[in-house]
Amino acid sequence: MPRGGSAKRRQKQKFYAVYKGRNPGIFDDWVETRLQVEGFSDATFKAFPSHAEAESWIYEQRDKEIRQENARLERDYPDTDDDPDAGEQRGSSYPPLPQDNTGLKVDYPDLDALPARLNARGGDGPGAPPYVSPPERTPPSFTPRQNPEHLCPLKPEQERVLALVKQGHNVFFTGPAGSGKSLILKHIKQYLDGVGRTYAVTAPTGIASVLIGGQTIHSWSRVGKGDKPAVCYINKLKSTIKHPDAKLLGKSAKSGETTWKETQVLIIDEISMLSPDLFEKLSVIGQHARHVNGHPVEAPFGGMQLVMCGDFFQLPPVEKDSEKTCYQCGYPITPREERSYLPPDHGYITERIEFLNEIHALRVDSARWSHCSRTGRDREVCGHLWNETIKYCFQTPTWFKIGFNSVVLTQVFRQADPAWIEKLGKLKVGQVTPDIMTFLLGLRRPLGELASGVKPTRLYTHRKTVVDENDQEFKKLKGTEYCFDAIDEGTINKGTGYSKTVNPQELEEYHFFKNLQVQKEMKLKHGAQVMLLFNIAQNDGLVNGSRGVISGFQQMNYSTFMSGRVARDFERPMLKKYFELKQQDGRVRIPLVHFTTHPTPIPILPVSWNTEIPLFYGSMSYGGRDILGLSRIQIPLALAWATTVHKSQGMTLDYVAVDVGHSFAPGQAYVGLSRCKSPGGMQILGGGRNLEKAFLVDEGVLEFSKRLEEQLARDKENGDGDGDGEAAVGQEGGLGQKREYAKYKEEDGSGEFEDDVHDWERVSSHPTLP
Numbered sequence: 001m002p003r004g005g006s007a008k009r010r011q012k013q014k015f016y017a018v019y020k021g022r023n024p025g026i027f028d029d030w031v032e033t034r035l036q037v038e039g040f041s042d043a044t045f046k047a048f049p050s051h052a053e054a055e056s057w058i059y060e061q062r063d064k065e066i067r068q069e070n071a072r073l074e075r076d077y078p079d080t081d082d083d084p085d086a087g088e089q090r091g092s093s094y095p096p097l098p099q100d101n102t103g104l105k106v107d108y109p110d111l112d113a114l115p116a117r118l119n120a121r122g123g124d125g126p127g128a129p130p131y132v133s134p135p136e137r138t139p140p141s142f143t144p145r146q147n148p149e150h151l152c153p154l155k156p157e158q159e160r161v162l163a164l165v166k167q168g169h170n171v172f173f174t175g176p177a178g179s180g181k182s183l184i185l186k187h188i189k190q191y192l193d194g195v196g197r198t199y200a201v202t203a204p205t206g207i208a209s210v211l212i213g214g215q216t217i218h219s220w221s222r223v224g225k226g227d228k229p230a231v232c233y234i235n236k237l238k239s240t241i242k243h244p245d246a247k248l249l250g251k252s253a254k255s256g257e258t259t260w261k262e263t264q265v266l267i268i269d270e271i272s273m274l275s276p277d278l279f280e281k282l283s284v285i286g287q288h289a290r291h292v293n294g295h296p297v298e299a300p301f302g303g304m305q306l307v308m309c310g311d312f313f314q315l316p317p318v319e320k321d322s323e324k325t326c327y328q329c330g331y332p333i334t335p336r337e338e339r340s341y342l343p344p345d346h347g348y349i350t351e352r353i354e355f356l357n358e359i360h361a362l363r364v365d366s367a368r369w370s371h372c373s374r375t376g377r378d379r380e381v382c383g384h385l386w387n388e389t390i391k392y393c394f395q396t397p398t399w400f401k402i403g404f405n406s407v408v409l410t411q412v413f414r415q416a417d418p419a420w421i422e423k424l425g426k427l428k429v430g431q432v433t434p435d436i437m438t439f440l441l442g443l444r445r446p447l448g449e450l451a452s453g454v455k456p457t458r459l460y461t462h463r464k465t466v467v468d469e470n471d472q473e474f475k476k477l478k479g480t481e482y483c484f485d486a487i488d489e490g491t492i493n494k495g496t497g498y499s500k501t502v503n504p505q506e507l508e509e510y511h512f513f514k515n516l517q518v519q520k521e522m523k524l525k526h527g528a529q530v531m532l533l534f535n536i537a538q539n540d541g542l543v544n545g546s547r548g549v550i551s552g553f554q555q556m557n558y559s560t561f562m563s564g565r566v567a568r569d570f571e572r573p574m575l576k577k578y579f580e581l582k583q584q585d586g587r588v589r590i591p592l593v594h595f596t597t598h599p600t601p602i603p604i605l606p607v608s609w610n611t612e613i614p615l616f617y618g619s620m621s622y623g624g625r626d627i628l629g630l631s632r633i634q635i636p637l638a639l640a641w642a643t644t645v646h647k648s649q650g651m652t653l654d655y656v657a658v659d660v661g662h663s664f665a666p667g668q669a670y671v672g673l674s675r676c677k678s679p680g681g682m683q684i685l686g687g688g689r690n691l692e693k694a695f696l697v698d699e700g701v702l703e704f705s706k707r708l709e710e711q712l713a714r715d716k717e718n719g720d721g722d723g724d725g726e727a728a729v730g731q732e733g734g735l736g737q738k739r740e741y742a743k744y745k746e747e748d749g750s751g752e753f754e755d756d757v758h759d760w761e762r763v764s765s766h767p768t769l770p
């Protein structure tokens with residue numbers, strides 16, 4: 001690449017944008033460009049004096065192509081009666097992109113200019129940037145996924161969620177533990193795959209994301225820990241914010257902005273665990289990352305369709321006060337003892353926080369508004385407003401602005417016993433009535449070892465207890481220890497057909513592998529308590545969470561191994577590979593597990609966990625998707641004397657002992673108890689006379705749930721929706737409102753955030769109000 005050289009040479013530097021060619025992208029060398037376009041039929045390319053202009057031209061070409069493709073689709077496939085609202089929705093909520101594509105230069109606001117606009121109103125404050133309507137939600141070209149999973153059909157109230165998603169609404173759906181939220185998500189994914197919409201499946205924690213076959217929201221959005229101010233991510237998105245695995249992927253994972261721009265539907269599962277600060281920050285980042293011609297988009301999250309799911313009665317966000325930073329300036333938040341609060345009717349609050357009354361109604365203490373008093377280089381006070389009693393996303397202005405269509409699921413599937421379901425329903429809202437108390441005290445009886453040798457899995461609130469207990473119990477076993485090593489692989493498949501294997505040494509750095517519950521090196525002994533980590537035979541009750549005990553190991557030859565499980569055709573190559581790599585003298589060792597549900601031991605053969613991460617080259621991907629495929633082949637077992645309540649969220653367990661006594665977070669005891677199918681297979685640990693107090697419930701969550709139910713009842717009365725549990729909560733505000741365009745600074749915004757923080761540190765803090 002001809003960088004450097006004389007000033008004259010630099011002046012003549014050209015950037016070649018190749019839109020259609022062998023390897024589309026931007027090149028700064030004509031020889032390299034020629035290789036991409038010469039002899040390539042239909043090659044489309046152009047030279048520009050700057051990289052930015054070259055990039056803008058590519059965006060322009062792509063928008064043009066998408067519009068043409070849409071026009072073709074509309075012509076060839078006019079809306080049918082099957083989905084009458086889909087076309088209407090597209091047309092009504094999302095005005096088309098401005099036709100005037102001149103001045104495509106992409107500008108980002110600088111740090112000093114941003115505080116006023118990054119206030120809680122998401123850009124509505126004085127000096128706010130020009131907002132534009134979100135771009136059209138358009139289907140890109142796609143390749144349907146192979147082997148779609150056969151899913152259990154949805155019940156009518158679950159179908160309702162899918163219907164709303166199909167209609168293009170922003171949807172929030174909730175319901176008690178075991179009401180099928182994860183199942184609905186799987187259906188949504190299948191639908192989106194089928195229609196070729198670009199979507200991201202995310203969750204706030206690694207384990208939750210793996211359970212739904214997605215990635216963490218931090219990794220997808222490129223915010224990492226997410227502790228820096230929004231402006232920092234906005235400034236860096238374009239050029240330097242890389243995929244968390246970028247150092248492994250090299251150039252290929254360059255621009256985070258493209259991920260944001262190309263995603264049409266963002267799914268966030270376990271939304272109760274997402275920090276409200278990060279939720280708001282992501283929305284602002286989305287508004288900027290999905291800019292139209294440099295203008296941030298007005299709609300929250302930049303106008304992508306949002307599907308959020310979870311149960312706020314379950315686990316809350318894990319956040320330590322000491323680790324919190326100001327959402328606007330990124331400085332550590334003012335320590336509790338130094339905080340000063342503003343009067344609830346202070347103009348500084350009322351002018352800046354939208355939906356203030358609604359927020360206060362959700363048990364946000366109106367007397368706890370505080371502001372960040374850090375001063376910057378120019379002695380300007382940061383002034384960002386925050387309220388320490390905001391704990392959940394539904395208490396943020398962004399939540400109201402999104403205007404979700406909400407669905408409350410009512411039917412529980414995990415448990416079959418109606419009396420137990422009713423009790424769980426009461427415990428969920430903290431109602432430990434005398435009869436429930438008596439019932440729970442009865443569950444403190446010890447659970448013995450089952451005929452299979454299975455002991456109850458102990459669910460603890462603290463991780464250290466779990467690690468210690470599993471280690472100790474494993475060491476106590478006398479037999480031979482066998483180690484099962486996973487086969488980890490990574491391949492980059494380019495849209496052009498070329499594929500490249502990822503260096504095996506680098507694989508363990510990938511977040512996907514770190515988040516898997518199944519270990520790379522798994523040690524097992526005869527007598528070890530284990531849990532199945534994969535649905536291997538649903539009809540036979542061998543599902544994720546099934547409990548068993550290792551009853552031996554079997555040496556299998558090739559034919560026994562290959563016929564050891566009814567594998568689907570596409571799994572055979574995986575089994576074959578495992579055998580070839582692991583066999584010794586023509587045999588492989590396989591653990592035998594005695595499950596609670598089966599009279600005889602079952603050999604547990606390896607399975608594979610796979611993920612596909614779309615890669616974005618330079619600024620976008622063309623001509624098919626460039627995909628990073630990662631996979632781990634391993635025996636799907638984990639030691640199961642103990643696990644944490646946090647890890648168990650989302651699982652269904654057979655035989656458990658739940659440590660209720662040490663619960664420290666709202667929803668924790670409820671999550672623990674609701675994992676188990678029936679109280680017969682459950683023991684309660686600890687709690688003593690304080691059992692009643694273990695079922696902590698957040699007042700705000702109670703209020704939110706109450707308002708949701710009331711809205712639902714009102715809608716039913718008014719005949720809105722079809723009474724299937726849909727409620728449009730929040731306000732329709734935000735979308736489609738006209739904002740005045742204002743000028744803002746044209747700077748590249750590439751200043752390093754860290755330097756600014758150091759500057760702040762050098763300047764004494766100013767606890768006065770701006």
Ligand SMILES: Nc1ncnc2c1ncn2[C@@H]1O[C@H](COP(=O)(O)OP(=O)(O)OP(=O)(O)O)[C@@H](O)[C@H]1O
Pocket residue numbers: 152153154155158175176177178179180181182183184311413414649650651652
């Ligand atoms: N329509 C349905 N028909 C039959 N079984 C169902 C249905 N919906 C869900 N289930 C079953 O109920 C169990 C719990 O479902 P799922 O894990 O989706 O619930 P969830 O609401 O996500 O639970 P949690 O909040 O605890 O994560 C699963 O075994 C699932 O297969």
